[in-house]
Amino acid sequence: MNYENIYFLGIGGIGMSAIARYFLHEGRRVAGYDRTPTALTAELEREGASIHYEDDPMLIAEPFRDPATTLVVYTPAIPADHAEWAWFRERGFQIEKRSEMLGHISAGKYVMAVAGTHGKTTTTTLTAWLNHEAGVEDGRVGCGSAFLGGISKNFGSNLVLGAGKRLAVEADEFDRSFLRLHPDAAVITSADADHLDIYGTHEAVKEAFSQFVRQIKPGGTLIIKQGVDIVLDNTEITVYRYAYDSPAQGPTPDFYAKNVELLEGGHYRFDIVCPDRVLEGCTLGVPGWVNVENAVAAVALVWVAGFDEGRLKAALAAFTGVKRRFDFYINTPEVVYMDDYAHHPRELAATITSVKRMFPGRRLTAVFQPHLYTRTRDLYPEFAEALSHADEVILLPIYPARELPIEGITSQIIADRLTVPYRLIPKEDLVQEVSEHPVDVLVTFGAGNIDNYCEPLAEMLRECRMK
Numbered sequence: 001m002n003y004e005n006i007y008f009l010g011i012g013g014i015g016m017s018a019i020a021r022y023f024l025h026e027g028r029r030v031a032g033y034d035r036t037p038t039a040l041t042a043e044l045e046r047e048g049a050s051i052h053y054e055d056d057p058m059l060i061a062e063p064f065r066d067p068a069t070t071l072v073v074y075t076p077a078i079p080a081d082h083a084e085w086a087w088f089r090e091r092g093f094q095i096e097k098r099s100e101m102l103g104h105i106s107a108g109k110y111v112m113a114v115a116g117t118h119g120k121t122t123t124t125t126l127t128a129w130l131n132h133e134a135g136v137e138d139g140r141v142g143c144g145s146a147f148l149g150g151i152s153k154n155f156g157s158n159l160v161l162g163a164g165k166r167l168a169v170e171a172d173e174f175d176r177s178f179l180r181l182h183p184d185a186a187v188i189t190s191a192d193a194d195h196l197d198i199y200g201t202h203e204a205v206k207e208a209f210s211q212f213v214r215q216i217k218p219g220g221t222l223i224i225k226q227g228v229d230i231v232l233d234n235t236e237i238t239v240y241r242y243a244y245d246s247p248a249q250g251p252t253p254d255f256y257a258k259n260v261e262l263l264e265g266g267h268y269r270f271d272i273v274c275p276d277r278v279l280e281g282c283t284l285g286v287p288g289w290v291n292v293e294n295a296v297a298a299v300a301l302v303w304v305a306g307f308d309e310g311r312l313k314a315a316l317a318a319f320t321g322v323k324r325r326f327d328f329y330i331n332t333p334e335v336v337y338m339d340d341y342a343h344h345p346r347e348l349a350a351t352i353t354s355v356k357r358m359f360p361g362r363r364l365t366a367v368f369q370p371h372l373y374t375r376t377r378d379l380y381p382e383f384a385e386a387l388s389h390a391d392e393v394i395l396l397p398i399y400p401a402r403e404l405p406i407e408g409i410t411s412q413i414i415a416d417r418l419t420v421p422y423r424l425i426p427k428e429d430l431v432q433e434v435s436e437h438p439v440d441v442l443v444t445f446g447a448g449n450i451d452n453y454c455e456p457l458a459e460m461l462r463e464c465r466m467k
Contacts, residue, residue, distance in 0.1 A: 113168075365441065
C-alpha cells in the first residue's frame with residue numbers, strides 16, 4: 001500500500017473507523033465522508049482525520065483528488081447512487097471494499113478470525129484482550145493486534161496495535177465480506193438466517209460459512225459451536241467444537257464450561273475444560289451466561305496459539321467488555337438498566353434469557369428498535385417470539401439504515417405477534433414513556449441509533465431513584 005492518502009466512504013462505521021485509525025497510525029493522510037456526525041467520527045477528527053457530512057464531490061479536499069496518490073475505501077452500506085462514489089469511479093481511482101483492505105492488512109499475520117451471525121464482537125474483543133494480557137509468542141507474554149467490531153472498554157478503541165504476528169479480526173458475513181479472509185485459526189459462533197436481502201435463503205448463508213471454512217489455511221484450526229449445522233469439507237484443518245456446557249446426551253465438546261456458579265450481580269464462576277487441561281475457578285469481568293459461552297470460544301482460540309495460564313485467568317477477570325454489548329448503566333437492587341446491540345432474534349432471545357437468569361423474579365422491560373426493513377420482513381415472527389420472553393415490550397419504529405421503506409413492513413407486524421403487553425411509540429418519546437411507568441429491569445436493544453437515548457434514560461432513572 002504505497003498510497004499517501006486514504007479516503008473513506010462511510011468512515012464512521014465501526015469497521016471502517018478501525019481501518020482509518022490504522023492508517024492514521026501508519027502516518028497516512030486520512031479523510032472521508034459519513035452521513036452523520038457521531039462519537040466515533042469526532043474521535044477520528046481529533047486523531048487527525050478530515051471528515052465531512054454532505055455527499056458532495058466538491059467537498060473532497062485537494063490532496064485526495066489525485067488518483068495517483070489516493071486510495072478509496074468504501075463500505076457496502078454506501079448506496080449505489082452515492083455522488084462521491086460515482087466521482088471517484090469516473091476518474092479511475094483505485095477503489096476497494098473495507099473487507100479487501102482488511103485482507104491486505106492481514107497479509108503476513110497469524111489471523112485469528114471470529115465469524116457468526118451473533119456473538120462475534122464480544123468473542124473477538126475478548127480474544128484480543130487475552131492475547132494482549134496472556135498470549136505467548138516466541139517466548140514473550142502479551143502480544144497481538146486486532147480490528148474489532150465494537151469499542152473495547154479495556155482498550156478504549158476498536159483498533160489494537162501490539163507486538164507479534166497475531167491479528168484478531170471480526171469476520172463479518174454481511175455482503176460476504178468474510179470471504180476476503182484466509183485465517184490461520186477461526187471461530188464460528190452461529191450461522192443463523194440473517195442478511196437474507198443479500199443471501200436470499202438460509203441455505204445460502206450456511207454455504208457462505210462453509211466457504212469461509214474452506215479458506216482456513218492448510219494446517220489451520222476451526223473452533224465451531226456445537227450444533228452449528230454447516231458443511232465442513234476442508235480436510236486440511238483441525239476441527240474442535242465448543243459449547244456453554246457439556247450436554248447430558250450426545251458428544252462431549254472439546255471446550256466447555258463446567259461447575260458454573262451464579263455470583264452477585266449476574267457474574268459467574270466456572271471452570272473451562274480444554275483438550276489438555278482444566279482451567280479451574282475462572283471468573284469473567286462481565287456478567288451473563290452468554291458471555292461465559294463467548295469466553296469458552298475465545299479461550300479456545302488463544303489455546304490454539306499458546307497462552308500463559310495464570311495470566312489468562314487474571315485477564316478473564318479483568319475483561320470489562322464492549323460498549324453496547326451487555327453494557328450496564330445501572331445495576332442496583334432497586335433498578336437495573338442495560339443496553340445491548342442485539343438485532344437478530346437469536347441474539348435477543350439469548351440476552352433476554354441471560355438477563356432473566358441473572359435477576360430471577362424481577363420484571364424485565366425490553367425496548368427494541370428493529371434494524372432494517374428487510375430483516376424485519378424476513379424475521380418478524382422470530383422477533384416476536386424472542387421478545388415475548390420479556391415481561392413487557394416497548395417497540396420503536398424500524399431504523400432504516402441504508403434501506404428504503406417496504407410497504408406493509410413496520411414494527412406493528414412484530415407487535416401483532418407478541419404474547420406479552422407492549423407499547424409502540426416514537427423513539428423521541430422513549431425517555432418520557434419510561435419515566436411514566438415503574439421500571440425494575442430495563443434493557444434497550446438494537447443496532448440503529450437507540451444508543452442516543454442510553455445516557456438520557458440512565459440519567460432519568462438515577463434521578464427517579466433519588467426522589
